[in-house]
Amino acid sequence: MRIWLDGALRDGDGARVSVFDHGLTVGDGVFETVKAQHGRAFALTRHLERLTRSARGLGLPDPDPEEVRHACEAVLAANPMPLGRLRITYTGGVSPLGSDRGHEGPTLVVAVGETSRRPDTTAVITVPWVRNERSAIAGLKSTSYAENVVALAQAHRAAASEALFANTVGRLCEGTGSNVFVVLDGELHTPPVASGCLAGITRALVAEWAGAKETDLPFEALEQAEEVFLTSTLRDVQAVHRIDGRELAAAPGPVTAEAMRIFDERSAADIDP
Numbered sequence: 001m002r003i004w005l006d007g008a009l010r011d012g013d014g015a016r017v018s019v020f021d022h023g024l025t026v027g028d029g030v031f032e033t034v035k036a037q038h039g040r041a042f043a044l045t046r047h048l049e050r051l052t053r054s055a056r057g058l059g060l061p062d063p064d065p066e067e068v069r070h071a072c073e074a075v076l077a078a079n080p081m082p083l084g085r086l087r088i089t090y091t092g093g094v095s096p097l098g099s100d101r102g103h104e105g106p107t108l109v110v111a112v113g114e115t116s117r118r119p120d121t122t123a124v125i126t127v128p129w130v131r132n133e134r135s136a137i138a139g140l141k142s143t144s145y146a147e148n149v150v151a152l153a154q155a156h157r158a159a160a161s162e163a164l165f166a167n168t169v170g171r172l173c174e175g176t177g178s179n180v181f182v183v184l185d186g187e188l189h190t191p192p193v194a195s196g197c198l199a200g201i202t203r204a205l206v207a208e209w210a211g212a213k214e215t216d217l218p219f220e221a222l223e224q225a226e227e228v229f230l231t232s233t234l235r236d237v238q239a240v241h242r243i244d245g246r247e248l249a250a251a252p253g254p255v256t257a258e259a260m261r262i263f264d265e266r267s268a269a270d271i272d273p
Contacts, residue, residue, distance in 0.1 A: 002078035004071040004110035009078055012111075021107055023091025026099055027144035029107075030054035030091075033233050036084035036112060039076045042233075044069065045272050046201045047088070050141065055090060057140040060106055063090050071110040084112040085234060089143065118235050120260070121251045123160040123242035124175070126222065127151045131174065133167040133196030141198060148176035160242070162230060166219035167196045178235055179203035181212060183227035183255045189215040202231040202263075205273060209266050210259040227253035229260075237263045 001012035023029035032051045035042040048065045055063055072086060089109040095102035129151060132138060151163040155176075162175045174180060174197035181190045181203075190207060192214040193199050206212060222228065228240040228248060237260040239252030252260060266273065 001111070002075065004075050004108070006108055007067075009074055015109075017107060017109065018094045020094050020097070020102075021091055022093060022095040022101060023089065023107060023143050025095070025097060027142065027146075028058065028060075028092035028095070028099075028101065029089060029143035030058060030060070030141055031143055032088040032141060034072070034086040034088065035233050036076055036081075036086045038082060039080060040271050041072055041076065041086055042267065042271055043201050043205070043273055044072065046204070050199065050201065051088060051090060054140040054142065055106075057137065058092075058142065060090065060092060063106070063108065068108065068110070071108065075110045075112050079112050081112070081114045083115055083117065085115045086110070086112045091143065115234060118238055121239040121241040122162065122230070122235075123158075124162045124164055124228075124230070124240050125155050125158045125160045125244050126219070127154060127163045127165060129165065131165045131167045131196040133169075133173070133194065135196070138196045139193055139198060152176045158244075164222065164243075170219050171195050172217040172219050172221055173197050175230060175232075178230040178232040178238075181206065181229050181231065181256075181259070182217065182221055182225035183253065184221065184225055186226070186255070188212040188255055188259070189217060189221075192216060200231060200233075202233060202236060205266070206231050206237060206259055206263055209262050227251070227256045229256045236260070236267070 003015040005015045032047040091107045092101045093106045094104045155163040165173045167173045173195045179200040230238045239256045241251035
């Protein structure tokens with residue numbers, strides 16, 4: 001495995017980040033996960049734009065988009081695979097122990113791992129913890145991911161692949177690594193970014209291509225929804241067949257199936273929409 005680290009490709013076994021890197025010690029970093037098919041990164045321009053927005057939200061210097069793009073191309077060329085999870089990580093760099101940043105500049109890592117296409121349907125759970133829509137890092141793709149790790153582990157114990165959060169005022173928000181869409185009275189809805197959810201790349205494309213409405217919904221909308229589906233970089237559009245103990249009959253339903261069809265068709269026609 002070949003990995004890009006601070007300006008060059010390196011062997012995976014030899015790629016080392018300092019134990020004093022702020023991304024490790026305090027989670028001071030941002031990242032992007034990009035789908036790579038046969039060496040081509042999907043929607044890379046959108047991902048690089050969001051990487052910059054996230055970095056600015058943390059007060060990090062803007063990443064150089066051309067350097068990051070070159071790093072992605074180099075890693076994909078060095079590690080050929082049919083379907084990959086391309087991970088871009090950008091941190092505060094070597095810093096003193098504590099919350100203060102150092103002066104050595106950010107760390108950039110790009111790596112890829114092989115993956116497989118997700119099942120068409122999945123089970124999810126709801127969790128008692130909430131997203132803080134007023135947090136300093138709300139809506140940023142931060143490496144401070146511990147609450148997602150805890151919630152996802154609970155989902156796995158319940159034989160589910162995702163956990164869904166409300167926000168602090170009881171509105172539907174998002175999953176640990178996905179956005180959520182619901183069908184109510186035949187209409188497609190997804191929570192607005194103001195709910196505290198991440199502005200997902202796949203979320204934006206599906207909302208545009210399938211005509212979803214951004215709607216502030218109570219968390220209980222999951223109990224009334226005729227259909228529910230998740231979107232993310234590697235899920236694309238994935239139907240939900242069970243929420244907690246509630247089975248959703250015949251998933252994917254007609255609205256979800258149409259969203260899946262549209263996304264597959266449009267994404268195949270344009271690698272960088």
